[in-house]
Amino acid sequence: MKWLILVAGFGLSLAQHNPHLKHGRTSIVHLFEWRWADIAAECERFLGPNGFGGVQISPPSEHIILNNPWRPWYQRYQPIGYKLCSRSGTEAELRDMITRCNNVGVNIYVDAVINHMCGSAGGEGTHSSCGSWFSAPHEDFPSVPYSSWDFNDNKCHTSNGEIQNYGDANQVRNCRLEGLLDLALEKDYVRGKVAEYMNKLIDMGVAGIRVDACKHMWPGDLQNVFGRLHNLNTKWFSSGSRPFIYQEVIDLGGEAISAKEYFHLGRVTEFKYGAKLGTVIRKWNGEKLSYTRNWGEGWGFMPNGDAVVFVDNHDNQRGSGAGGASILTFFESRLYKMAVGYMLAHPYGVTRVMSSYRWDRNFVNGKDQNYWVGPPSNSDGSTKPVTINADLTCGNGWVCEHRWRQIKNMVKFRNVVNGQPHSNWWDNQSNQVAFGRGNRGFIIFNNDDWDLDVTLNTGMPGGTYCDVISGQKENGRCTGKQIQAGGDGRAHFKISSRDEDPFVAIHAESKL
Ligand code: AAO
Numbered sequence: 093m094k095w096l097i098l099v100a101g102f103g104l105s106l107a108q109h110n111p112h113l114k115h116g117r118t119s120i121v122h123l124f125e126w127r128w129a130d131i132a133a134e135c136e137r138f139l140g141p142n143g144f145g146g147v148q149i150s151p152p153s154e155h156i157i158l159n160n161p162w163r164p165w166y167q168r169y170q171p172i173g174y175k176l177c178s179r180s181g182t183e184a185e186l187r188d189m190i191t192r193c194n195n196v197g198v199n200i201y202v203d204a205v206i207n208h209m210c211g212s213a214g215g216e217g218t219h220s221s222c223g224s225w226f227s228a229p230h231e232d233f234p235s236v237p238y239s240s241w242d243f244n245d246n247k248c249h250t251s252n253g254e255i256q257n258y259g260d261a262n263q264v265r266n267c268r269l270e271g272l273l274d275l276a277l278e279k280d281y282v283r284g285k286v287a288e289y290m291n292k293l294i295d296m297g298v299a300g301i302r303v304d305a306c307k308h309m310w311p312g313d314l315q316n317v318f319g320r321l322h323n324l325n326t327k328w329f330s331s332g333s334r335p336f337i338y339q340e341v342i343d344l345g346g347e348a349i350s351a352k353e354y355f356h357l358g359r360v361t362e363f364k365y366g367a368k369l370g371t372v373i374r375k376w377n378g379e380k381l382s383y384t385r386n387w388g389e390g391w392g393f394m395p396n397g398d399a400v401v402f403v404d405n406h407d408n409q410r411g412s413g414a415g416g417a418s419i420l421t422f423f424e425s426r427l428y429k430m431a432v433g434y435m436l437a438h439p440y441g442v443t444r445v446m447s448s449y450r451w452d453r454n455f456v457n458g459k460d461q462n463y464w465v466g467p468p469s470n471s472d473g474s475t476k477p478v479t480i481n482a483d484l485t486c487g488n489g490w491v492c493e494h495r496w497r498q499i500k501n502m503v504k505f506r507n508v509v510n511g512q513p514h515s516n517w518w519d520n521q522s523n524q525v526a527f528g529r530g531n532r533g534f535i536i537f538n539n540d541d542w543d544l545d546v547t548l549n550t551g552m553p554g555g556t557y558c559d560v561i562s563g564q565k566e567n568g569r570c571t572g573k574q575i576q577a578g579g580d581g582r583a584h585f586k587i588s589s590r591d592e593d594p595f596v597a598i599h600a601e602s603k604l
Pocket of ligand 1 (some may be wrong): 170412414
């Protein structure tokens with residue numbers, strides 16, 4: 093009996109680690125603050141055709157509307173209830189998006205904010221995205237409903253009810269994160285309401301959930317909630333599929349709470365990944381690309397099967413969250429493309445690509461005063477649509493990193509080499525490195541200040557390949573550099589340190 097329970101529990105937890113990506117796809121893109129209508133169109137016109145596996149959407153739940161500062165992006169991390177009208181659109185638009193994305197094999201992952209409601213200073217009234225009345229000072233959210241009984245106040249023992257010390261696990265989980273009203277997830281009632289919210293989305297067809305602020309919730313409480321979740325909708329997923337769970341836990345070491353406390357519940361965001369990769373590509377702290385020969389668990393990252401990885405996320409691209417100044421973003425596009433290319437070529441983790449909007453940075457004493465700036469908006473606060481330019485880039489202030497040729501093509505690379513081992517490593521003991529993925533793909537970087545000129549064994553079948561970084565294969569022709577592999581798999585590479593993109597990638601489907 094004991095064995096049976098153990099085996100069942102193990103099976104369940106493993107299941108929640110599976111992102112249920114379709115058609116051999118391997119990557120998720122975070123379309124941060126996009127409208128549902130734009131995501132639906134993007135699934136059909138771009139993500140499906142280009143082999144993207146899924147989209148992480150911004151929180152779909154009803155949220156506070158803030159005026160000071162004006163409509164910051166982070167208002168969506170202050171729920172008022174679980175109705176599904178948000179800055180991204182209505183419930184009908186959400187449902188339409190989920191259906192249309194699923195129909196082209198692109199999964200939807202919901203960002204669920206379940207640790208808290210709005211901030212204690214959120215006031216009282218109907219300044220919420222569906223117009224529901226609430227009172228922050230009285231902890232009253234009738235649309236759920238939650239009342240003051242449903243919050244953690246008596247469990248927190250700090251002077252102001254806030255988290256003051258990340259070295260104290262009780263504070264981190266029982267007190268308020270940045271003044272946000274902290275839900276008592278130990279209560280059966282609260283667990284039920286949260287699970288009901290998630291189940292509504294699961295029934296609508298989402299494939300999984302990014303769970304916000306998991307460090308601030310007890311693993312046992314989360315286990316109870318996740319145990320209540322329905323299986324995925326069998327219209328699009330095989331019967332018995334458990335929702336994919338990936339938990340936001342920031343663990344750079346040195347705190348009371350560590351990521352491993354959450355592994356049995358689902359995957360976890362590996363924040364060390366982007367922090368270290370940024371340091372390596374910037375060549376800070378004496379780091380070199382050649383040191384990444386054992387990238388992954390060899391660098392002290394969590395087990396491969398537990399990790400979701402990314403170069404930057406919506407917090408640390410604007411200097412909050414974790415990682416600090418080493419994090420690379422679209423603002424430093426040359427280094428950024430190399431970092432994303434490295435991540436997508438390397439077998440470690442489930443990969444998430446960031447897709448952002450532009451804002452004007454304004455650093456004062458190392459802090460961006462404009463980190464709060466919301467998505468491109470009209471004067472009434474509504475989010476501007478994502479427009480598509482003739483060259484397939486985005487307009488209206490949307491950056492669309494996922495559409496950049498180099499990134500789009502590396503998403504495809506990852507699909508083509510899926511399941512192949514990391515192989516044929518080469519380095520110059522400095523910042524020139526290369527590695528293959530079995531006989532399906534090969535990538536080489538020159539992050540030194542001098543040119544690269546070398547002949548290497550790629551492990552690929554002989555032939556002419558099109559480099560998918562400087563160009564791509566179009567109608568059987570190559571718009572970029574061509575690489576000749578001999579019958580022995582050896583190929584000659586030349587990369588100037590002044591190239592626009594100092595890396596080259598070839599794969600089985602870029603063969604001419
Ligand atoms: C806003 C205002 C607040 C106001 C509040 C309520 O900014 O001034 O008090 O409303 O009125 C987002 C925004 C917040 C915003 C919030 C609600 O980022 O600014 O507050 O919406 O609108 C912690 C959490 C982590 C969280 C991260 C931002 O652990 O879960 O803070 N991320 C998620 C979301 C995020 C969202 C929320 C959670 C809330 O992704 O968008 O907030 O729903 C240490 C700890 C981390 C901790 C950071 C930051 O990190 O380890 O756990 O993250 O501190 O407090 C080095 C260290 C690293 C350290 C880091 C920063 O890198 O190695 O460990 O420095 O010190």
